[in-house]
Amino acid sequence: MRYIDEYRNPLLARGLLDRIAALAGRIGRPVTLMEVCGSHTQAIGRYGIRSLLPPSIRLVSGPGCPVCVTSIRDVDAAHHLAALPGLIFAVFGDMMRVPGTGGKTLQQLRASGAEIRVVPSALDIVAMAENEPGGEVVFMGIGFETTAPTVAAALRTADRKGIGNLSVLSVHKLVPPALRLLLADPALNLDGFLCPGHVSTMIGSRAYAFIAEAGRAAVVTGFEPVDILEGLLMLLEQVDAPRREVAIQYSRGVRPEGNPRAMALMHEVFETGDAEWRGLGTIEGSGLSISRAYERFDARKRFAIPEMASAEVPGCACGEILRGIREPATCPLFRRLCTPADPVGPCMVSSEGTCAAHYRYG
Numbered sequence: 001m002r003y004i005d006e007y008r009n010p011l012l013a014r015g016l017l018d019r020i021a022a023l024a025g026r027i028g029r030p031v032t033l034m035e036v037c038g039s040h041t042q043a044i045g046r047y048g049i050r051s052l053l054p055p056s057i058r059l060v061s062g063p064g065c066p067v068c069v070t071s072i073r074d075v076d077a078a079h080h081l082a083a084l085p086g087l088i089f090a091v092f093g094d095m096m097r098v099p100g101t102g103g104k105t106l107q108q109l110r111a112s113g114a115e116i117r118v119v120p121s122a123l124d125i126v127a128m129a130e131n132e133p134g135g136e137v138v139f140m141g142i143g144f145e146t147t148a149p150t151v152a153a154a155l156r157t158a159d160r161k162g163i164g165n166l167s168v169l170s171v172h173k174l175v176p177p178a179l180r181l182l183l184a185d186p187a188l189n190l191d192g193f194l195c196p197g198h199v200s201t202m203i204g205s206r207a208y209a210f211i212a213e214a215g216r217a218a219v220v221t222g223f224e225p226v227d228i229l230e231g232l233l234m235l236l237e238q239v240d241a242p243r244r245e246v247a248i249q250y251s252r253g254v255r256p257e258g259n260p261r262a263m264a265l266m267h268e269v270f271e272t273g274d275a276e277w278r279g280l281g282t283i284e285g286s287g288l289s290i291s292r293a294y295e296r297f298d299a300r301k302r303f304a305i306p307e308m309a310s311a312e313v314p315g316c317a318c319g320e321i322l323r324g325i326r327e328p329a330t331c332p333l334f335r336r337l338c339t340p341a342d343p344v345g346p347c348m349v350s351s352e353g354t355c356a357a358h359y360r361y362g
C-alpha cells in the first residue's frame with residue numbers, strides 16, 4: 001500500500017508521463033479516451049493533466065456529474081414539488097442553482113418563500129421527517145450508484161420506524177448503461193474509458209465487462225494525479241496490445257465484485273427502469289425508481305406532478321458537452337455570460353461539471 005504522498009509524487013508523475021509519451025509514439029495514431037466521473041474531471045483540471053499528455057492522446061469528459069445529467073424535465077418536476085405549499089423540499093446543495101425551464105432556480109424559489117432545505121447527506125432526511133411530524137418532507141434523490149445505497153438505507157430506516165411523512169423524488173442513474181451508449185457513438189469513436197473510482201467501489205470492475213467485450217480498454221482509476229496518470233498508462237498499454245480487459249488501478253478502493261451488500265440494499269428499495277439524461281436522451285435500464293415494496297415513499301406516486309412543457313436553457317451546450325462531442329470553450333456563453341458565480345447551465349453550476357472545471361483550470 002502506498003502512502004497518499006506517493007500519489008502526488010512529482011518524480012513518479014514524471015516517470016509515468018515519460019512512459020505515456022513513449023507508448024503514444026509507439027501506437028502512432030490518435031487515441032481518444034473518456035473520463036466519466038466528475039471527480040476525475042476536477043482532478044484532471046486541477047493538476048493540468050490534459051496539457052501534459054502527448055498531442056495524439058485526446059482525453060474527453062463524459063457524463064460524470066449527477067447534477068449535470070439530470071434532465072430538464074426532472075429539474076422542473078423538482079421545482080414543481082418544491083413550490084407546493086406546506087411541503088419541505090430537501091436537496092443537495094449543488095441542485096440549488098440549476099435552472100429549470102425559464103431559468104428559475106430552487107434558490108430563487110426559496111427566496112420567494114418555498115421551504116427548501118439543503119442537506120449534506122441523505123441520511124439527514126429521516127431525522128428531518130421525524131422533527132416535522134405535521135409536514136411533508138420530499139427529498140430529491142440524485143446521484144449514481146455511489147449515492148443511491150445511502151438513500152436506500154434512509155428509506156429502509158424510515159420504513160422500520162413507520163415514518164409516514166417522507167418521500168423521495170428519485171432521479172438516480174446507473175453508470176454502465178450510459179457507457180454502453182457512448183461506446184456505440186461513432187461521433188466519439190472512443191478507444192477506452194477511465195472508469196470512475198467511487199461508483200466502482202459499489203458496482204465493482206466486473207460491471208464494465210461489456211467494454212472489453214466491445215474491444216475497448218477500461219481501467220478503474222483513483223483520483224490523485226499519480227492514480228490518473230497510471231490509469232492512462234494502463235489504458236494505452238491495452239490500446240497497444242491485442243488484449244482488452246477491465247483493469248483496476250484503484251486497487252486500494254475497488255474489488256471486481258464491488259460491494260454486494262450495498263447493491264442488494266439499493267435493489268431492495270429501487271427498481272431499474274428507463275431514465276432521461278440531459279444530452280443523452282432516454283437510456284434503457286439506466287434509472288432507479290422506488291420499488292413496489294417502498295412505493296409509499298415515492299414522491300411521484302404521492303403527489304401529482306403534471307406534464308410540463310420543459311425546454312433547455314437557450315444557448316447552453318451542456319447536452320453536447322456531456323456527450324463529449326463539444327468542449328466548453330466552444331459555447332458562446334462560456335466565461336462571457338456563464339461563470340461559476342452566475343451559471344447559465346448545470347455544467348457550470350456543479351464543481352464536478354466540465355464547464356466549471358474548464359473555467360477554473362483552463
Ligand code: SF4
Nearest residue numbers: 316317331338345355
Ligand atoms: Fe451551458 Fe454555461 Fe457550459 Fe455554455 S458554458 S454549455 S451555457 S454551462
